[in-house]
Amino acid sequence: MSRIAYFGPVGTFSEQAARMFAQGENLVPVETIPAALSAVREGEAESACVPVENSVEGPVTATLDGLAEGSPLVAVAEVLLPVHFTVLVRPDVDTIRTVASHPHALAQVRHWLERNLPDAETVVASSTAAAAVGVCDGEYDAAVTAPAAAETYPLKVFAEGVADVPDARTRFLLLSPPGSLPEPTGADRTSIVAAAANRTGSLAELLTELALRDINLTRLDARPVKGNFGVYRFFLDFEGHIAEERVGDALAALRRRCEVRFLGSYPRADGARPVERDTAAEERFVSAARWVQAVRNGELA
Amino acid sequence: MSRIAYFGPVGTFSEQAARMFAQGENLVPVETIPAALSAVREGEAESACVPVENSVEGPVTATLDGLAEGSPLVAVAEVLLPVHFTVLVRPDVDTIRTVASHPHALAQVRHWLERNLPDAETVVASSTAAAAVGVCDGEYDAAVTAPAAAETYPLKVFAEGVADVPDARTRFLLLSPPGSLPEPTGADRTSIVAAAANRTGSLAELLTELALRDINLTRLDARPVKGNFGVYRFFLDFEGHIAEERVGDALAALRRRCEVRFLGSYPRADGARPVERDTAAEERFVSAARWVQAVRNGELA
Structure with missing residues (x-):
């Protein structure tokens, strides 16, 4: 069965995008964008799902640099994913003192946080999903995550459809070797x-x-x-x-x-x-x- | 035997150019540039020799317009002819009162005429060769002609190498139907x-x-x-x-x-x-x- 490597873990926007590309393939989370590209180059996956640009944040430089060098990979499909975040909290949380997420995600909800959680401290995590894991583990009180994370982690939805720019989108590519x-x-x-x-x-x-x-x-x-x-x-x-x-x-x-x-x-x-x-x-x-x-x-x- | 139609009569720059193109073809003088193009289009000649531009006078519009319309003709060769005029007179001439030539030729020797024949009246002829014929017939006293005319007409050379602009040149094309x-x-x-x-x-x-x-x-x-x-x-x-x-x-x-x-x-x-x-x-x-x-x-x- 063929595999799509994506910038994981599960519960990220990349996983949501990979699901949109998938036609029966196994979805394989990997830790970084270069790792997703390498998985295809080394034959561990048939294709990779990676973000290439965000309408607010601009180009995803890890993807661009990764495509310019190394053995060639070719995009065979794209999806545009609306970037609306979900804020997840521990079910027993009382006061939200810390909010964690990937820096790109935090940048896109800054105004929302100022208005809705003005006293919470923001903490950087390696991905939106890693932030959710951190909330499960008691490291942080809240995580700004992809909507998919709500289905993956045993957390409570504090807010949905959170975005400073209402029509923000990220474009993802499905990459394969030339063929x-x-x-x-x-x-x-x-x-x-x-x-x-x-x-x-x-x-x-x-x-x-x-x-x-x-x-x-x-x-x-x-x-x-x-x-x-x-x-x-x-x-x-x-x-x-x-x-x-x-x-x-x-x-x-x-x-x-x-x-x-x-x-x-x-x-x-x-x-x-x-x-x-x-x-x-x-x-x-x-x-x-x-x-x-x-x-x-x-x-x- | 194949034929090259040229803008005649004999003794013109066009004849000189046609001789440079000729590789055993018969040279056929015709009266105008359009007539030279028509001769090829109608199969009366295999090719035509016509001027296309002069470094002093600019484009030869009759040639350009003639190539843009009608059945296609294609240039297969070009020559650059230095434009140095010869002034021919009747052997018995006493005082030069009239000088005839084609208007383009007169334009290119205007300063020479002012300096050397300041009292002569200039008269327009249909070609440099027609001016020479007019001198033979007693119509004019002198003709500004192509060097070739000196060999063609029983006239005396009054001056050679005449040109206001010393490196003036005319470009001629040899035109054939597509092939x-x-x-x-x-x-x-x-x-x-x-x-x-x-x-x-x-x-x-x-x-x-x-x-x-x-x-x-x-x-x-x-x-x-x-x-x-x-x-x-x-x-x-x-x-x-x-x-x-x-x-x-x-x-x-x-x-x-x-x-x-x-x-x-x-x-x-x-x-x-x-x-x-x-x-x-x-x-x-x-x-x-x-x-x-x-x-x-x-x-x-």
């Missing part, structure tokens, strides 16, 4: 990482290659290359699937310019379809290539 | 005419498609489309041959954006080779296309 790609659906996203030359205009050139093919960028993150501050990698997400002519053509153009690693073409969780201008229509790519061939053969002009 | 293209030489030029959409940025997009492939533009002329003032056609000359991957790729990109007519890939008369950046190397085009195919097949990432 057959998901079929294009017409509402796809392609992710790459590009190591552009460190000279004037090199990023502008990459973006122009996409713009000229009417390919809409959906995300751009610049990350310094480890041990080489001042040299950057660009993580680009854009509309479309590599199976499309215009996307394949754009990827070839980027590849001519710099090192490019393909990080996947997969259906968008939001189902948004690109607005395609006429010049980027598939049919134009095919007919223009045919015209060049006919001109080369001296048949047309 | 087998000249082999790439490494120092080639490609000519096209493109009808870009009448909206902001459309020309910039065409030029960016070339620039991103490190293709250097050698000429750009914008000509209003007949009967549609405000709508322009762009005549572009650039380095390279359509047989090259980067040039074929650029032409496909232009063709996706607008109507493009191919006007030929042919060896440059000046033998100048393009400066090619690494990103435009043939090998990069081939390897990038292979990479995309392998990623599509799920073999690489």
